[in-house]
Amino acid sequence: MKADRGRSLLALPNTATDAAGNPSLVEQQRVSIPLPRALGGQAQSCPASLQAPQRASARFATSNGEVDPEKLTLALSLVKMLAVWITTLFLLNAARGREVCYKRLGCFSDSPPWAGIPGRQLAGLPSSPDAVNTNFLLYTRDNMVKYQKISATNPSTIKASNFRADRKTRFIIHGHLAGADLPWITSICRFMFHSEDVNCILTDWRGGSSGLYTDAVNNVRIVGAELEYLVNFLEKEYGYSPANIHFIGHSLGAHVAGEAGRRKPGIGRITGLDPAGPLFQYTPTMVRLDPSDAKFVDIIHTHAGHLFFDFAPGILQTCGHLDFYPNGGKKMPGCKQLRVPPATRDINDLMRAYRSFGCGHKRSLRYYAESIITPNGFVGYQCDTYREFVLGDCFPCPEEGCPLMGHYADKFLHKTEKEEQKVYLNTGPSPPYARWRKEIHVKVCATETMKGNIDVALTGTNGFRKKYTIDKGTFKPGNTYLNYIDTEISGNISKVEFLWKKQLGHADRGCMGAEEVRIISGENGTMSVFCGCGTVQPSMWQALALC
Secondary structure, eight states: OOOOTTTOSEEOOOOOBOTTSOBOGGGSOEEOOOOOGGGTOOOOOOOGGGSOOGGGGGGGBOTTSOBOHHHHHHHHHHHHHHHHHHHHHHHGGGGOOOEEEETTTEEEEOSTTSSSSTTOTTOOOOOOHHHHOOEEEEEETTEEEEEEEEBTTBHHHHHTSSOOTTSEEEEEEOOTTOOTTSHHHHHHHHHHHHHOOEEEEEEEOHHHHSSOHHHHHHHHHHHHHHHHHHHHHHHHHHOOOGGGEEEEEETHHHHHHHHHHHHSTTOOEEEEESOBOTTTTTOOGGGSOOGGGSSEEEEEOSSBSOHHHHOOOBOOSOOSSEEEEETTTTOOTTOOOOOOOTTOOOHHHHHHHHHTHHHHHHHHHHHHHHHHHOTTOOBOEEOSSHHHHHHTTTOSOOTTOOOBSSTTGGGOTTTTSSSOEEEEEOOOSSSSOOOEEEEEEEEEEESSOEEEEEEEEEEETTSOEEEEEEEEEEEOTTOEEEEEEEESOOSOEEEEEEEEEEOTTOOOOOOEEEEEEEEEETTTOOEEEEEOOSOBOTTOOEEEEEO
């Protein structure tokens, strides 16, 4: 009989089969680990015996002084979750080596490396294909508003649809606690139709992704097998080459894409959008996305780290041919990210952390969507570390150019020259996110050595103007000062202005100006030189002209 998750934290149902000899749902031994409501667990009422003591009630109080049930439930769930996870590490190892088989998709085992190894102790058998209920929803330029459901088990649905074998096909695969009807998924399809004629297929597996995270991890294999089954059908019945297929997966969806690619060799491309880290990080390549899963694998890391120490759901390690780490890959501008110590006693910190959990994780989706309509944006620089990128050690791009993060990453000539190529860039805090990196040299002229800061304002050919700080400190006449900026200006610079401000409390009455400003564009190495004349007083703008 099925386990009652409301009564038991660790449920081990008996093995059973149906009349046809196929495994039933109860055959699968699963561990139910309650998660906070914010992560998809079901909130449960708190027994009177577990109510918070009076002296700690302030931590769980609302603004009017009453106990907040949601905060109390979250606190109890966290305590239960940690206790069960520790206990489960010991209990699960005694029940390995089982297997379930399905006529259409094959067999699935809970033996290593799928479970029972470091990093995968909590993994196990997947749910049945019927329970996961994978659906494929087709959008094309002929039906941009309403999808057409297609299925390899019902070939007439494909024949009657707008699917065309002469188009490239891009699959979009969501992650945990998501579905194919989310706006970010459908918007990616719509953006594609503005620039290319493709079959855009949304992979909806909410039946397997909407429960506990550990269950969703197990179900990754079922969805990967469903994708393989559909690709095999298209290849056999329509002569469709796997090389024309591109899987785009977010979070757990990235590992779904990897599983499909592992099972079906020859897939053209896989894009992993902040692939999930828990139960995948530093595990064998067989169970996670890696470069062998497609001819080209590109990754965008936006909330990478460790779940319990960084509250980071994304994988930190490289797992593609090109691994992009915008803004360093851990913290995105415009997203609040809290580092909460594991032993914290402040439930308010935990609440804020969970509420901000998805911002950085979802930025990979936003960056990818914007990259579709910004073909020359998101220029990345190949460096060993983010620090090297910040210091300009990888600037500018070489003659063959730099890789572009997002939709057009496959245009890079050396994309598969080697695996685990790290690429860094910066983005903006809000849309539009694309930025273009420039190296700015300012040669100053001054009546004497000055203390303060120097700024330049750049104006693009489209009239956009913005001020950037170049340096702060002591400035000597005739010296040149350098900095790197990431600007919204994508084209040429038409106008440069110089400004300096005196350090607060500095008594000097001298003047300073820019004798020359050199601007080097990172994407192509072109340089523009602007010349100034004379000096100006503090907080007064000096206009420069092309030399």
